[in-house]
Amino acid sequence: MLAESAKNLVPKFFDETGTTYDGVVSYGTLGKDRYWKSKILEQISDGSSFLDLACGTGILTREIAEKFPSGKIVGIDITKSYLDVAKENSNSFDNISFILDDAEKFKLDSKFDYITGSYLPKYCDPEILVKNCVGHLKPGGKIILHDFTYPKNPAVRGLWNFFLTFLRLVGCFIPSWKDALIGLPKLIRRTKWLDSYSDVMKKSGLKVSSQYLTYGASAILIGTK
Numbered sequence: 001m002l003a004e005s006a007k008n009l010v011p012k013f014f015d016e017t018g019t020t021y022d023g024v025v026s027y028g029t030l031g032k033d034r035y036w037k038s039k040i041l042e043q044i045s046d047g048s049s050f051l052d053l054a055c056g057t058g059i060l061t062r063e064i065a066e067k068f069p070s071g072k073i074v075g076i077d078i079t080k081s082y083l084d085v086a087k088e089n090s091n092s093f094d095n096i097s098f099i100l101d102d103a104e105k106f107k108l109d110s111k112f113d114y115i116t117g118s119y120l121p122k123y124c125d126p127e128i129l130v131k132n133c134v135g136h137l138k139p140g141g142k143i144i145l146h147d148f149t150y151p152k153n154p155a156v157r158g159l160w161n162f163f164l165t166f167l168r169l170v171g172c173f174i175p176s177w178k179d180a181l182i183g184l185p186k187l188i189r190r191t192k193w194l195d196s197y198s199d200v201m202k203k204s205g206l207k208v209s210s211q212y213l214t215y216g217a218s219a220i221l222i223g224t225k
């Protein structure tokens with residue numbers, strides 16, 4: 001129910017925002033997006049095949065490609081305008097390919113050492129996404145999911161709410177971002193993605209670990225096959 005309605009928000013949030021996303025994610029996270037992506041990269045120690053789900057404009061996809069120049073990296077996203085930006089910004093990389101598809105439904109012949117998904121979990125159904133990922137993972141491979149979490153500490157929560165209220169006000173003046181900046185805080189408050197994906201990964205036989213980042217403002221979940 002939750003995942004189904006969250007998925008309906010994807011076109012509202014992203015259809016019109018691809019060309020301005022990189023700036024908004026940087027300012028909107030007070031620069032933490034870079035740090036969070038560096039923590040995802042830290043978890044990727046070796047390997048030759050990488051799948052970046054919900055790759056968006058390809059920020060993380062290119063960082064993986066830079067770290068593993070001889071690896072093959074595939075980026076998948078459901079929003080064409082984001083993939084258009086990703087392709088344009090990745091012209092100089094010959095080890096990245098992009099596919100327009102749904103992370104819950106794609107079917108590829110290849111299997112991967114690592115499957116990443118940053119800011120994806122809250123939009124998907126954990127059972128469906130994890131099942132599809134496990135089917136595309138090599139033995140010993142890892143699924144690394146990252147997304148916002150609602151901080152548990154009351155003081156941090158207060159600051160978080162204050163900042164998100166400010167972003168909502170900003171959203172009133174930027175028509176293409178209005179839906180996302182107003183809708184995202186509500187979605188982050190209600191999502192239980194970390195617990196639900198962790199449970200599903202364990203049930204699927206994966207070894208699971210997780211790590212909160214920046215006082216619980218986001219988290220990384222790792223499942224090893």
Ligand SMILES: C[S@@+](CC[C@H](N)C(=O)[O-])C[C@H]1O[C@@H](n2cnc3c(N)ncnc32)[C@H](O)[C@@H]1O
Pocket residue numbers: 010014025053054055056057058059060076077078079082101102103104117118119120123124
């Ligand atoms: C906030 S952006 C994040 C982009 C990128 N992962 C990053 O960290 O910069 C969220 C992306 O998730 C994509 N998305 C949401 N649901 C998806 C799904 N079911 N399959 C593929 N992409 C999805 C959206 O199209 C959007 O590009």
